[in-house]
Amino acid sequence: MDRTKGPLMKPLIFLFFAVICFASCSGNHDYSPKPRGYFRIMFPKKDYQAYAGGCPISFLYPTYATIEADKNKDAKPCWMNMQFRQFDGTLHLSYEHIQSKKEFDQLIEDAHKLSFKHTIKATSIDQGIIAYPDRKVYGIYYTIDGNAASSLQFYLTDSTRNYIRGALYFNTEPRLDSIQPVLNFVKQDVNLMIKSFRWR
Numbered sequence: 001m002d003r004t005k006g007p008l009m010k011p012l013i014f015l016f017f018a019v020i021c022f023a024s025c026s027g028n029h030d031y032s033p034k035p036r037g038y039f040r041i042m043f044p045k046k047d048y049q050a051y052a053g054g055c056p057i058s059f060l061y062p063t064y065a066t067i068e069a070d071k072n073k074d075a076k077p078c079w080m081n082m083q084f085r086q087f088d089g090t091l092h093l094s095y096e097h098i099q100s101k102k103e104f105d106q107l108i109e110d111a112h113k114l115s116f117k118h119t120i121k122a123t124s125i126d127q128g129i130i131a132y133p134d135r136k137v138y139g140i141y142y143t144i145d146g147n148a149a150s151s152l153q154f155y156l157t158d159s160t161r162n163y164i165r166g167a168l169y170f171n172t173e174p175r176l177d178s179i180q181p182v183l184n185f186v187k188q189d190v191n192l193m194i195k196s197f198r199w200r
Helices: 005-025 101-120 176-195
Strands: 048-050 060-062 066-069 079-084 089-097 122-132 137-146 150-157 162-170
Touching: 060 176, 089 176, 101 122, 101 137, 101 150, 101 162, 150 176, 162 176
Parallel strands: none
Antiparallel strands: 048 060, 066 079, 079 089, 089 162, 122 137, 137 150, 150 162
16 A cells, blocks of 8 residues: 555645645635715704794704804804704804904905815805895805815805804814715705895
């Protein structure tokens, strides 16, 4: 009996199966990485309530949002934050009582500068005119596209005594592809707020 066949057979069988495995894996398969996935977003029901604070303004805002006084040390009376906690976002609102034409011009210039400071990250910044003459509500709406920190800003004024500026921010890394559905949802509510806005 030849005792050399036993020890040689095991390595040969292993080598045979190794070659078969490598051959089966070496096919010309096209590989494409899967796109990044995001959690499913549950949107609340569209319901609205009237702002009933002590400031000389009124508007409708969504029931899923809350309004709080701005706690920043430099905040003035009637500066407030509309919190969208479910989406980790905030619409910062800053009201000013206009004292002079010079102050009015400065507020308009500041609104323009603050919107266009996002030019570095934005792919485009569009301006739309807001005009409701029956309520003396006029302003500019800034749509900021791209991975900018703020995607929407606006100001409203009666051109004589009252002015308010709004800026929407989300407390996450600015990635438009991930926040776009939420941004579209919240934008609808900001737009309704502007359409319902009145001076008191």
